[in-house]
Amino acid sequence: MPELPEVEIVTKRLRELIAGKTIIKAQLIRAGLAPENSPRQFAASLRGARVDEVARRGKHILAHLSNRRTLITHLRMTGRFIYLDQDAEHTPHTHAVLWLDGGKKLLFDDQRHFGLMMVARTDELDRVKHLAKLAPEPFSREFSPEYLHDTFKRSSQQIKLALLDQTKVVGLGNIYAAEALHRAKINPRLPAKKLSKPRIVSLHGEILAVLSEAIANDNEFDAETGDLDSGYGRYDQLARVYEREGQPCLACGSQIRRFTQGARSTYFCPHCQRR
Ligand SMILES: [Zn+2]
Incomplete structure (x- = not known):
């Protein structure tokens, strides 16, 4: 998707x-x-x-x-x-x-x-x-660590689910939410309101980083097929946890795990993201 x-x-x-x-x-x-x-x-x-x-x-x-x-x-x-x-x-x-x-x-x-x-x-x-009801655009000035802090401190949702909620953060789906949490070393089950300000600052930076890298990972548009999807979304080259169950974490070597959260798969490193 x-x-x-x-x-x-x-x-x-x-x-x-x-x-x-x-x-x-x-x-x-x-x-x-x-x-x-x-x-x-x-x-x-x-x-x-x-x-x-x-x-x-x-x-x-x-x-x-x-x-x-x-x-x-x-x-x-x-x-x-x-x-x-x-x-x-x-x-x-x-x-x-x-x-x-x-x-x-x-x-x-x-x-x-x-x-x-x-x-x-x-x-x-x-x-x-x-x-x-959409949240501010991630690359807008409005989407700041302060905005995320204010938004999350009122939310008992688990952080992975809060990241998928388009009224809180727009544009993240199952892949980039998991990737941003892994990079920020945050447990996907942690209630959003329990995140400290420094960890929110880190998460904010990783959300922007993962989105920017994915946008830059564009390939040539294939004019022959005319398909505007051609060559895009090659997230498999970027993914550190998504669909990598059982494979070693690129940061610590532990096995990436998967569990079901909000009826969808969440991938995470049990060591890097233990808290
Ligand atoms: Zn790890």
């Missing part, structure tokens, strides 16, 4: 490919992809609009349009954009299509049907339910 770094990479690629282009026609093929818009409304609100800017908020991609509307996309599990020539065939799981000027089209393909799209008024984005 894409987390902030992967969504950032897709956002950047989309910006390079479609910013400045006009949507000649749009079609919502699977209505459930955009439950807040009817297929007719979806098509009508995108047709003729130019893409002014493509931005990211948390794990959402925001395409701001010249008609004061914004197309919001959440990739969820398997959603992906594919950028092709207009006469290319659609993929088997194409659920929406934007035809662009210049002879190109953008498909939204989603094998598992968890992805979400919505067209909203740009001046009302703050009120869109998916965006309204």
Whole structure:
């Protein structure tokens, strides 16, 4: 599942490919992809609009349009954009299509049907339910160690679960939450409010470090397949604990362990992260 770094990479690629282009026609093929818009409304609100800017908020991609509307996309599990020539065939799981000027089209393909799209008024984005409660962006000034300290001191949640809570911290999912905790040597089960200020400062730094490294770990966009996911998210090269159960910790040599937390796997080093 894409987390902030992967969504950032897709956002950047989309910006390079479609910013400045006009949507000649749009079609919502699977209505459930955009439950807040009817297929007719979806098509009508995108047709003729130019893409002014493509931005990211948390794990959402925001395409701001010249008609004061914004197309919001959440990739969820398997959603992906594919950028092709207009006469290319659609993929088997194409659920929406934007035809662009210049002879190109953008498909939204989603094998598992968890992805979400919505067209909203740009001046009302703050009120869109998916965006309204999001925590500050990790790379913003607002997301400081003080912010984390204030947020966590009120939370009895275990720290790993608090890191996944998008109202507290945006952009971290199961992989980067585990990686940041390992780097900061924090026990994933520790209640968030028990973290001392120095440990929060360390965690804050490691969250930014792990996200920056993952964003920088981008590969070339493969223009031939047009798949905007191509070569991204190679976290296996970076992971120190994620999916490394039974393998030695790169810091101390102890075996990495896995347990279930909030219905998902948490990977950690029992020695480095004992407290
Ligand atoms: Zn270790």
